[in-house]
Amino acid sequence: xxxxxxxxxxxxxxxxxxxxxxxxxxxxxxxxxxxxxxxxxxxxxxxxxxxxxxxxxxxxxxxxxxxxxxxxxxxxxxxxxxxxxxxxxxxxxxxxxxxxxxxxxxxxxxxxxxxxxxxxxxxxxxxxxxxxxxxxxxxxxxxxxxxxxxxxxxxxxxxxxxxxxxxxxxxxx
Amino acid sequence: xxxxxxxxxxxxxxxxxxxxxxxxxxxxxxxxxxxxxxxxxxxxxxxxxxxxxxxxxxxxxxxxxxxxxxxxxxxxxxxxxxxxxxxxxxxxxxxxxxxxxxxxxxxxxxxxxxxxxxxxxxxxxxxxxxxxxxxxxxxxxxxxxxxxxxxxxxxxxxxxxxxxxxxxxxxxxxxx
Numbered sequence: 001x002x003x004x005x006x007x008x009x010x011x012x013x014x015x016x017x018x019x020x021x022x023x024x025x026x027x028x029x030x031x032x033x034x035x036x037x038x039x040x041x042x043x044x045x046x047x048x049x050x051x052x053x054x055x056x057x058x059x060x061x062x063x064x065x066x067x068x069x070x071x072x073x074x075x076x077x078x079x080x081x082x083x084x085x086x087x088x089x090x091x092x093x094x095x096x097x098x099x100x101x102x103x104x105x106x107x108x109x110x111x112x113x114x115x116x117x118x119x120x121x122x123x124x125x126x127x128x129x130x131x132x133x134x135x136x137x138x139x140x141x142x143x144x145x146x147x148x149x150x151x152x153x154x155x156x157x158x159x160x161x162x163x164x165x166x167x168x169x170x171x172x173x
Numbered sequence: 174x175x176x177x178x179x180x181x182x183x184x185x186x187x188x189x190x191x192x193x194x195x196x197x198x199x200x201x202x203x204x205x206x207x208x209x210x211x212x213x214x215x216x217x218x219x220x221x222x223x224x225x226x227x228x229x230x231x232x233x234x235x236x237x238x239x240x241x242x243x244x245x246x247x248x249x250x251x252x253x254x255x256x257x258x259x260x261x262x263x264x265x266x267x268x269x270x271x272x273x274x275x276x277x278x279x280x281x282x283x284x285x286x287x288x289x290x291x292x293x294x295x296x297x298x299x300x301x302x303x304x305x306x307x308x309x310x311x312x313x314x315x316x317x318x319x320x321x322x323x324x325x326x327x328x329x330x331x332x333x334x335x336x337x338x339x340x341x342x343x344x345x346x347x348x349x
Contacts, residue, residue: 065267083228142292
């Protein structure tokens with residue numbers, strides 16, 4: 001019970017500093033769960049990270065699996081809730097404030113600047129994640145091919161997922 | 174325009190379940206390209222606001238979209254839709270992994286899918302970048318933030334703090 005409470009509080013605090021999302025602070029998450037709290041060992045952390053990347057759904061599922069590993073189903077639910085609730089409440093009220101803002105030019109200024117920052121953060125995050133998970137030149141080639149494929153073709157990106165799984169299965173990645 | 178909590182729940186369940194390697198590309202695809210609930214510019218702006226707040230951005234986006242189209246109940250429905258099915262799937266995968274995770278083929282597949290997933294996130298970034306081409310000075314802000322985060326490994330809180338004044342200045346001129 002005390003363990004579960006600790007999980008909830010630690011991950012809530014982690015969420016409050018996670019600017020740019022969970023993957024942006026993956027090293028911090030690793031430090032908390034492997035070194036400090038020992039919820040999970042290093043190898044399992046990396047494997048669960050890969051599963052959360054490969055599975056459909058938000059990348060924060062890494063956190064779900066950390067909770068799962070430490071405390072079973074209750075841990076999975078509480079860990080997910082902990083990482084979501086602080087920002088949900090913040091954004092709910094922030095969005096309201098912005099919606100009620102009367103001054104049109106200020107409103108547009110906030111939206112345009114936030115939009116530009118978002119573009120930078122998304123591209124930077126993709127770059128950083130690629131550095132963490134792509135182990136060889138073939139993996140990078142697959143990443144670049146995926147980018148071009150999505151930008152040029154109108155085919156469903158699930159074809160790419162299949163291709164990635166196949167190349168990995170055959171031992172190329 | 175309003176949507177019922179049930180409709181939001183189902184829409185975000187689909188977004189969550191198709192989100193291989195990150196949900197963001199699929200959220201954009203569904204909300205902007207298919208359902209046309211948001212324009213490309215609105216999507217960028219909304220996501221930008223979501224990135225100003227710490228925590229998982231895609232959950233923030235679900236709160237924003239849910240709230241805009243269905244109030245508090247819409248926001249709760251959107252987040253629940255986004256999370257419940259993928260949580261179930263990932264726990265089932267963890268159970269499978271306990272049995273089959275030691276095989277090299279399984280680990281290879283996971284690596285291959287991850288490499289594609291990163292590409293999908295980057296492609297979303299490039300699509301969003303197209304919308305910024307209407308006001309070129311903003312590209313300076315974008316370039317600075319990318320270089321700070323990737324080359325110099327600044328924490329993202331710092332990246333935001335340092336680039337925000339310049340972004341606000343350019344945005345103020347763009348909004349004229």
